[in-house]
Amino acid sequence: xxxxxxxxxxxxxxxxxxxxxxxxxxxxxxxxxxxxxxxxxxxxxxxxxxxxxxxxxxxxxxxxxxxxxxxxxxxxxxxxxxxxxxxxxxxxxxxxxxxxxxxxxxxxxxxxxxxxxxxxxxxxxxxxxxxxxxxxxxxxxxxxxxxxxxxxxxx
Numbered sequence: 001x002x003x004x005x006x007x008x009x010x011x012x013x014x015x016x017x018x019x020x021x022x023x024x025x026x027x028x029x030x031x032x033x034x035x036x037x038x039x040x041x042x043x044x045x046x047x048x049x050x051x052x053x054x055x056x057x058x059x060x061x062x063x064x065x066x067x068x069x070x071x072x073x074x075x076x077x078x079x080x081x082x083x084x085x086x087x088x089x090x091x092x093x094x095x096x097x098x099x100x101x102x103x104x105x106x107x108x109x110x111x112x113x114x115x116x117x118x119x120x121x122x123x124x125x126x127x128x129x130x131x132x133x134x135x136x137x138x139x140x141x142x143x144x145x146x147x148x149x150x151x152x153x154x155x
Contacts, residue, residue: 008113011045016107018133020125025109026095028059028120029086035069040118042069045111052085052106052122054096059085061108061120085120098124 016022032040039045044067052061061083087095098104109121128136 006113006115009110010040010043010113010118011047011111013047013050013107013109015048016109016123016125018128018136020105020107020123020127022107022109022123022125023104024098024124026087026091026122026124028122030061030111030118030120031084031086032066032118036066037118039066039069040111041113047108047111047120050108052108054092054099054106057089057092059087059092059095059106061085064108064111085122095122095124103127 046065047063049065050061050063052059054060063080064083065080095106099106103126105125105127107123107125109123111118111120113119
């Protein structure tokens with residue numbers, strides 16, 4: 001049987017770490033239909049262009065692309081439909097209060113299976129300015145150069 005704590009990554013949003021400072025992380029369930037879950041089991045999901053909004057006290061994810069399941073025929077839904085995130089009311093209220101502060105937004109960081117359940121990791125994020133991104137790129141290049149030098153010396 002499947003272990004309850006086993007985590008299998010489906011989709012990762014690396015661009016979010018480049019574009020935002022991630023302040024806090026939350027875990028949320030997601031409301032899906034059967035063919036969408038089967039498609040995700042095959043690894044056919046993307047959260048690159050997705051974003052999250054809080055509407056009427058509910059958290060919704062937009063732009064989360066789940067490819068149609070091949071054997072799903074009439075049961076397949078729109079790949080880009082709006083899906084509800086399953087989060088406790090008090091958490092939604094807490095996050096909503098922080099989003100109303102200047103410069104905060106909610107971005108999906110990764111989608112994964114936790115046991116048999118599909119979970120979305122959300123990040124409370126603050127946008128980076130262009131100079132912040134340049135700093136990150138410079139640090140990354142510097143780290144890559146030092147690793148390359150270290151590798152050459154050890155050979």
